[in-house]
Amino acid sequence: DANRQISEYKFKLSKAEQDITTxxxxxxxxxxxxxxxxxxAENAEKVEDELKAEKRKLQREV
Structure with a gap:
């Protein structure tokens, strides 16, 4: 019975170690x-800022 329990615990330990690795x-x-x-996101914000600046520039020209 003790050997069965030891084997069971070894299996559970092995499974837990696999889970940790995953x-x-x-x-x-x-x-x-x-x-x-x-x-x-940082690149999108940069492009957004550039587009807003371009929009302001174009609106001033109109």
Whole structure:
């Protein structure tokens, strides 16, 4: 009975370690996505500012 319990705990430990590895990989992937989305948002804001400036310039010319 003790051996069965030990085997069961070893299996649960192995499964938990696999889950941790999977979660760590997900964290890395999601951090990469966050960085890409942050860069995209910053670029979009820059383009928006440039377009607003261009719009003001064109409205002054009209």
């Amino acid at each position: 979660l760590e990989q997900n964290i890395g992937r999601l951090e990469g996505q966050v960085a890409r989305y942050k860069n995209a």
